[in-house]
Amino acid sequence: MHELAITESVVQAVTERLPDARITCVRLEIGALSGVVADSVRFCFDLVTEGTNLAGARLEIAEIAGRCHCRVCGRDFEPDGPIMICPCGSIEIAVLSGQELKIASVQAAA
Amino acid sequence: MCATCGCSSAAVVRLFPASHEHEIGEHDSHEHPGHEHLGHEHERTVQLQQKVLAKNDRLAEANRDWLRQRGILAINLMSSPGAGKTTLLERTARDLGGQMAISVIEGDQAAALDATRIRAAGCRVVQINTGAGCHLDAEMVAEGLRVLDPPGGSVVVIENVGNLVCPALFDLGEQARVVLASVTEGADKPLKYPHMFRSADLVLVSKTDLLPYVDFDTRRHAADVRKTSPGALMLQLSATTGTGMPDWYDWLRRRILAPPE
Numbered sequence: 086m087h088e089l090a091i092t093e094s095v096v097q098a099v100t101e102r103l104p105d106a107r108i109t110c111v112r113l114e115i116g117a118l119s120g121v122v123a124d125s126v127r128f129c130f131d132l133v134t135e136g137t138n139l140a141g142a143r144l145e146i147a148e149i150a151g152r153c154h155c156r157v158c159g160r161d162f163e164p165d166g167p168i169m170i171c172p173c174g175s176i177e178i179a180v181l182s183g184q185e186l187k188i189a190s191v192q193a194a195a
Numbered sequence: 196m197c198a199t200c201g202c203s204s205a206a207v208v209r210l211f212p213a214s215h216e217h218e219i220g221e222h223d224s225h226e227h228p229g230h231e232h233l234g235h236e237h238e239r240t241v242q243l244q245q246k247v248l249a250k251n252d253r254l255a256e257a258n259r260d261w262l263r264q265r266g267i268l269a270i271n272l273m274s275s276p277g278a279g280k281t282t283l284l285e286r287t288a289r290d291l292g293g294q295m296a297i298s299v300i301e302g303d304q305a306a307a308l309d310a311t312r313i314r315a316a317g318c319r320v321v322q323i324n325t326g327a328g329c330h331l332d333a334e335m336v337a338e339g340l341r342v343l344d345p346p347g348g349s350v351v352v353i354e355n356v357g358n359l360v361c362p363a364l365f366d367l368g369e370q371a372r373v374v375l376a377s378v379t380e381g382a383d384k385p386l387k388y389p390h391m392f393r394s395a396d397l398v399l400v401s402k403t404d405l406l407p408y409v410d411f412d413t414r415r416h417a418a419d420v421r422k423t424s425p426g427a428l429m430l431q432l433s434a435t436t437g438t439g440m441p442d443w444y445d446w447l448r449r450r451i452l453a454p455p456e
Binding site: 087091095102109170176187188190191192193195 | 239241242245246249328330332360361363365389
């Protein structure tokens, strides 16, 4: 359940950047290959924001699909789960997207 | 958890035997002044575009610099609970004691049982108790290194909390990640915990002395490690009988002689 620590990192990062603003919305990008479960972050968010300047904020998570490029057959494909194997059987792949774990933006009460 | 800001890094770091204790996240002047929100407010969008783990990554990089400056090799040793991390380190410390200065940062949710064992094997050791935490992070390791004060040119093994999920995400500032997979756990772990195996530089298959008694397909396991981590080196060993240990020691020596930039 590292999502608790992940969610705490989100709150800490936002609080450091905008210590005096009341935050009304937090927008995250979480990739399918990031190892972080978006639903678990949603579960932790209210708990972790309580008593902070993010309390009551809405959480919006953009879940980014995984995309890989096969270095053997040259095709781009969406991996089936976190094991990245090309339909051609190759494991020589490069990850194009899906590893994001990012705070995109926040809404702050002006 | 700090009730004010939500930070929960209440890990306790102590040199073993205990001479000093410090709680990470003790707040001296960590105040959050109240905010007044009067009337209707307009909202503005602030673009952050920052990695969630940016702070941990920054601290990990600082650890890495600190270690590099002292010529210290740091290894992040990870596995499920009971895979034999501590037994491996005990044997390693006893076998290499005269040749290599090894110290250990022990991570567990509670207790100092592992630190007691490592200490008895002749190593300097710091125990970090993570409390509710399921992994070590770079801040805990920074404090662990400060308390441990390892000598230049030595090896520091960071024995992470036994867990095949969470530790994979947290860079500690190590030069190498070693994942221990015991034959008693079953061969299916690489496919079930791919993030952990993907991050490994070296996968050690442990407890091979028990292979005759368990249903563990070494070939399938190796193939599945390869699928998740094409670049990882794999070795088999038994810390009980000593079989395969020289290969692990050779790997350690190579890493010390040629630390990666």
